[in-house]
Amino acid sequence: MSLSMRDPVIPGTSMAYHPFLPHRAPDFAMSAVLGHQPPFFPALTLPPNGAAALSLPGALAKPIMDQLVGAAETGIPFSSLGPQTHLRPLKTMEPEEEVEDDPKVHLEAKELWDQFHKRGTEMVITKSGRRMFPPFKVRCSGLDKKAKYILLMDIIAADDCRYKFHNSRWMVAGKADPEMPKRMYIHPDSPATGEQWMSKVVTFHKLKLTNNISDKHGFTLAFPSDQATWQGNYSFGTQTILNSMHKYQPRFHIVRANDILKLPYSTFRTYLFPETEFIAVTAYQNDKITQLKIDNNPFAKGFRDTGNGRREKRKQLTLQSMRVFDDRHKKENGTSDESSSEQAAFNCFAQSSSPAVSTVGTSNLKDLCPSEGESDAEADSKEEHGPEACDAAKISTTTSEDPCRDKGSPAVKAHLFAAEPGGRPRDSGRLDKASPDSRHSPATISSSTRGLGAEERRSPGRESAATSKAAEEARALPGKEAFAPLTVQTDPAAAHLGQGPLPGLGFAPGLAGQQFFNGHPLFLHPGQFAMGGAFSSMAAGMGPLLATVSGASTGVSGLDSTAMASAAAAQGLSGASATLPFHLQQHVLASQGLAMSPFGSLFPYPYTYMAAAAAASSAAASSSVHRHPFLNLNTMRPRLRYSPYSIPMPVPDSSGLLTTALPSMAAAAAAAGPLDGKAAALAASPASVAVDSGSELNSRSSTLSSSSVSLSPKLCPEKEAATSELQNIQRLVSGLEAKPDRSRSASP
DNA sequence: TCTCTCACTTC
DNA sequence: TGAAGTGAGAG
Secondary structure (H helix, E strand, O other): OOOOOOOOOOOOHHHHHOOOOOOOHHHHHHHHHHOOOOOOOOOOOOOOOOOOEOOOOHHHHHHHHHHHHHHHHOOOOHHHHOOOOOOEEHHHOOOOOOOOOOOEEEEOOHHHHHHHHHHOOEEEOEOOOEEOOOOOEEEEEOOOOOOEEEEEEEEEEEEEEEEEEEOOEEEEEEEOOOOOOOOEEEOOOOOEEHHHHHOOEEEOOOOEEEOOOOOOOEEEEEOOOOOOOOOOOEEEEOEEEOOOOEEEEEEEEEEEOOOHHHHHHOEEEEEEOHHHOEEEEOOOOOHHHHHHHHHHOHHHHHHOOOOOOHHHHHHHHHHHHHHHHHHHHHHHHOOHHHHHHHHHHHHHHHHHHOHHHHHHHHHHHHHHOOHHHOOHHHHHHHHHHOHHHHHHHHOOOEOOOOHHHHHHOOOOEOOOOEOOOOOOOOOHHHHHHHOHHHHHOOOOOOOEOOOHHHHHHHHHHHHOOOOOOHHHHHHHHHHHHHOOOEEEEOOOOOHHHHHOOOOOOOOOHHHOOOOOOOOOOOEEEOOOEOOOOHHHHHHHHHHHHHHHHHHHHOOOOOOOHHHHHHHHHHOOOOOOOOEEOHHHHHHHHHOOOOOOOEOEOEOOOOOOOOHHHHHHHHHHHOOHHHHOHHHHHHHHOOOOOOOOOOOOOOOOOHHHHHHHHOHHHHHHHHHHOOOOOHHHHHHHOOOOOOHHHHHHHHHHHHHHHHHHHHHHHHOOHHHHHHHHHHHHHHHHHHHHHHHHHHHHHHOO
16 A cells, blocks of 8 residues: 555655646746746645635635535435445555556547647647647557546657747747646546446546636645655646647556546556647647648638638638739739749748648758658658658657756756757657667657657657767766656555556655545645546545535635634534545546536546645756656656655755666766756657748748749839739638648648 | 628538 | 637738
């Protein structure tokens, strides 16, 4: 049960790798940083007695409470709400019996993701929340058919940088803004048996991305820091709050548990797919991405060339206007020049839009990155041919000079979208090639816990590639490794934890033998937990607890944990005495997209956030390493298991931690200098190749420029003016035509 | 940059 | 039928 014994503990380690823990100090200090206290990130107060407390944002809490309390008040046992009827005291809860399984995860629609990734995937975030496109879908295998699993997804910052789309490419624009509270999205079907999960594609399309810091679609749970094995803030919700112009990396987690309450000691496996990395935006920056979205998202059909959509109509109008202009122009200047210029204009469009565009971009891109130098069309073509064809796109590490990286270390930092202009070593492709390790890339992962599968698959192409730059690239290796599927096992029962490649990872000794709920109530923080479908289950799991608090919490968003605790105490529902209705989870889950309604489908997970934990995490956060703990781990050990819920302990020295847990990474970091975890970030973010997006734009503009240049000499002032006007129109048109064409060329 | 509305789409 | 998901475009 306890995490500990088998898992060598490295102070702070568990926290660093805890999936639900904030990755950097700002998370905890956000209120201070932002000058206000987000409703979902309430100040945490640890009850003196460790009594359980629960609080939820009013809007979110009430429905949950009503549901739970309602059941209780009507005399309906929580157990009746779900298949698992028996209620057990928390004290007696035992971790799910260890089941031998070897989960492998395959990212669905990888080709599509790759197309976006190459160009620097952008995800629009809005106040009300927008879905991700492409949708995050995975197929699981290797699960124990009989065992139950809870599948979750979350999105973490890929690095500490803020980006800007400049000159048709993504560039680092400074340090990242304070990170938003992290929320975990629990798949609404959770928990379900391995057989059920493996029988279908697991999709997280209902998860929404928002930039609304006041978003209420979440809730937070807190656990006493002194005893719970889980410490730290845990938020759930259907919407994930992100910062615009920041890069993110979605993560997928498989937890073998038949109910949420067992999460604290359940095996936790985390998978990263580099190609799903993206930059959050409030408005699309890269036309190419926009076009890809239009071409592939059913809801955007109205903007496609074909059909009678608005786009087509506008295009026609524009063309018509251009013709009118042209006719007039001819009448006024009537010569063959115009025709030639017009021709040029169209040529420009053609270039920008299709293969030509690619070509243009190519020149720019080539300078940037050898592997990326290829035209989009070429790149696409490669992708189609297989991973070997264009690994760079999938996993890349740039050496670059971007601030983030520089700061971090010499170690290569993976820069996803940064396509540096000219001549920079871009490389992701090279790195991959240079290092065999890259094979571990999660991207390839069909991710097995062992992370071998991917490696094996990819190795062919990459291995051959060692080059003179190998040494340089070698530094980047850690990052590459980071892509390996990360597996973390919190399960105390798991004997192998200590045996893994990362012996250093473990839980705090003090935690050993501890039971998550050992007589300790959970603390819910109103703002912190936002749950989605999963949430429902969570709520279910929290059932008793929630019910207890509910009365007090209703409309409580303002209550602090202490207050909540008091309320709970008043109701006589202490964590110790509380029983948990696991069934609610199922109940809720079953209705996953249904009943959850009020809160979306939220699942009840035990989340804990401890004041102490916060402090600890803050301390730990000081090290950038924490920011991408998982990535780091991945880098180091594909098959590492860690306990997501382990107690967050202040990490004395993150570097130390790294050293222990991640030798290579630590070494790299050390070499680089100040340890800021960048290396991890790098590892996490495969450099993307997306060169083309920028190049593409550039190419288009350059094309136009050249056309105008050619015309200018021949034209008199009047003609120039006319030409200029014409060009303006052409530009407008190009915007319409180029996209379609490009998309066509881009899409198979 | 961001927010909002719009016309259009899917489900 | 209508709720909800799209990018465009104006502000």
